[in-house]
Amino acid sequence: MTVNDIANILEELAPLAHAEDFDNVGLLVGEPTTTVSGVLVTLDTLENVVDEAIAKKCNLIVSFHPIIFKGLKRLTGSNYVERVVLKAIRHNIAIYCMHTALDNSKMGVNAKICEVLGIQNPQILIPRKGAIKKLVTYAPLADAATVKSALFAAGAGEIGKYSNCSFNLDGLGSFKAGDDANPTIGKIGESHVEKETQINVIYSFEKENNILKALFESHPYEEVAYEVTTLENANQDLGMGMIGTLATEMEEKAFLAFVKDRMNVSVVRHSEFLGRKVRKVAVLGGSGAFAITAAKQAKADVFISADIKYHDFFQAENQLLIADIGHFETEQFTKDLLVDYLTKKIPNFAVSLSESITNPIKYL
Known part of the structure; x- marks a missing residue:
């Protein structure tokens, strides 16, 4: 498996789009195409954690906290952040961070x-506000089922424990094709009225690109009429x-x-x-x-x-x-959560729980 393969599995649990705006999540060090020999899961990526990854032959560290939070202007090893990044690069170890994406997850x-x-x-x-969107589109009666299926497959119409949710209303759509158009239905230069279904679906904001792609690819019309609205409803699962x-x-x-x-x-x-x-x-x-x-x-x-x-x-x-x-x-049990999750998703892959102590606070 590659770093990107592991990242995609982790995004099923905690999409990076769910992270807070101030945060720095995702792949912070390394290349997504690198083949992974083993994964080490940690709360923080410190030098002793990188040493542990080297000893365990793990070339991907999955960390809760980001080692790079603010912009780095130089890499000279003058502080612990720079030393960690330099050591990881020297040993071809990738670092992937989840932080507030996992904080916002209902399973995080x-x-x-x-x-x-x-x-x-x-x-x-x-609950997160502004995270639910609504798509309204219109399709010929004969094609409405195909369009809806494509939207559902892309993640639209999911409400809590329910999927394939939509509201549909049949009506009449009208248009006139211009001289340079290539209409699926109707003739150039003539007004046309078509029986259509209005399709209404909601979706989580991070799925928008895939959903619109599915809409355009499944819809028979040359020009697709659609509306996207951000709802005030809070997302109870985020x-x-x-x-x-x-x-x-x-x-x-x-x-x-x-x-x-x-x-x-x-x-x-x-x-x-x-x-x-x-x-x-x-x-x-x-x-x-x-x-x-x-x-x-x-x-x-x-x-x-x-x-x-x-x-x-x-x-x-x-x-x-x-x-x-x-x-x-x-947050100490977060790494146990991630190890359990990855082990279930990829049971035949080497996933290790970091034994390094990263808590900087001591008690007398």
């Missing part, structure tokens, strides 16, 4: 936290954080002790206890202070995240318990 970082903590029926905490419920409610202190045990955490920073039972839990891996308001609006009893600043804790406002368990700690 936050789903894994929910799994570890036994949170049931998890739903996206902050977005940051997750929220769900515990099988059994717990006391606040007991719940935090449970979190420390399950998440292998030595220290939990938290807001004031409210003396309530914990049943509804919101989580967001990594830096998640921006989601405190959403967690309150969703009536969460506890919000678990990381990198919560001093003043952010005031936002609890006696409405929920905020728990900061550490950045690395919230």
